[in-house]
Amino acid sequence: MxxxxxxxxxxxxxxxxxxxxxxxxxxxxxxxxxxxxxxxxxxxxxxxxxxxxxxxxxxxxxxxxxxxxxxxxxxxxxxxxxxxxxxxxxxxxxxxxxxxxxxxxxxxxxTFAMFRERLEQHRAYREQSIAEGQASQAEIDALLGASRPTGSIRVPKGLSQASLARVTAAARTAGVLSASEAADLLGMSRVAVRRYLEHLADEGRLERVPRYHGRGRPETEYRWR
Missing domain, CATH: 3.40.50.2300 (Response regulator)
Structure with a gap:
């Protein structure tokens, strides 16, 4: 808290x-x-x-x-x-x-919506700042950006800097996790979290690895590089 x-x-x-x-x-x-x-x-x-x-x-x-x-x-x-x-x-x-x-x-x-947006950005800023180890340039940018209004930060269309920082911090702390695990951890929908994880993978921050559960199609897990 x-x-x-x-x-x-x-x-x-x-x-x-x-x-x-x-x-x-x-x-x-x-x-x-x-x-x-x-x-x-x-x-x-x-x-x-x-x-x-x-x-x-x-x-x-x-x-x-x-x-x-x-x-x-x-x-x-x-x-x-x-x-x-x-x-x-x-x-x-x-x-x-x-x-x-x-x-x-x-x-x-x-409005409450504006208040909530600023507080969510602050929470993302705190989560990003307590991640352990040395930070990359992208993580530093996310950390600084999470403390500012999303309108001043360039992010992919449809994504928010605050949520991106939260997902980044979670992925970095966990080391490896699936979209379902990240969604449960962050209280976000699986579809939304997967978009952020895929963006981080496209940027080279995460590696996509298949996770097998016996027979059937494997689940994608994301490993921090």
Whole structure:
């Protein structure tokens, strides 16, 4: 589970974000803060059972800004993932937040579909980043791309960067798996997963190998190169 802290000075917004996260798999709300100081204290103390993996961070709050919170965090070596969720969209603030390492910048107001897309991209980013061993150029591109909106990343028509990164991470971690196994692991349809596996095989990242189950047509398994 990705342990998430919600930070916003508006109670209704906190409730909305809590509801949205509750509709997504893999995320757990572990705290809520209505101010910059409280958020900073929670994040600095976030170790062990109080660990925080992700912050949905507002930019404007009565006692400080999201930029100030991020500056203090980075100065103290706190590397928690941050998604800025704000109505602020001036270029200077966006640049400052990006320079301080936000993985997404979500402008209010937004639909649940947009929220879900950004959080799925973040989950793919985390799954890609915890894969063991040295990364290839393609994996580095997928890792960086998974933290950004899919519209800015070139992928084959009909495929999404977020799902591609998830399938890539699963294939790399497993070493060898079939489309059915990957579908069960990722909670995706077998047909959809197979399209991503075939794309990775076409790109030379996976090797197709027949898997025999006695008589009958063999099943294709995909081995990480």
């Amino acid at each position: 990705i342990r998430t802290l919600l930070v916003d000075d508006d109670a209704l917004t906190l409730e909305l974000h809590r509801d949205y996260l509750g509709r997504l798999e893999g995320y757990e709300v572990v705290g809520e803060c209505s101010g910059a100081r409280a958020a900073l204290n929670a994040l600095v103390a976030g170790t062990g059972d109080r660990r925080i993996d992700l912050v949905l961070l507002d930019v404007t709050m009565p006692d400080g800004t999201g930029v100030e919170v991020l500056r203090h965090l980075r100065a103290r070596g706190v590397t928690v993932d941050v998604i800025a969720v704000t109505a602020v969209r001036d270029a200077e603030t966006v640049h400052q937040m990006a320079a301080l390492g936000v993985v997404q910048y979500l402008v209010k107001p937004f």
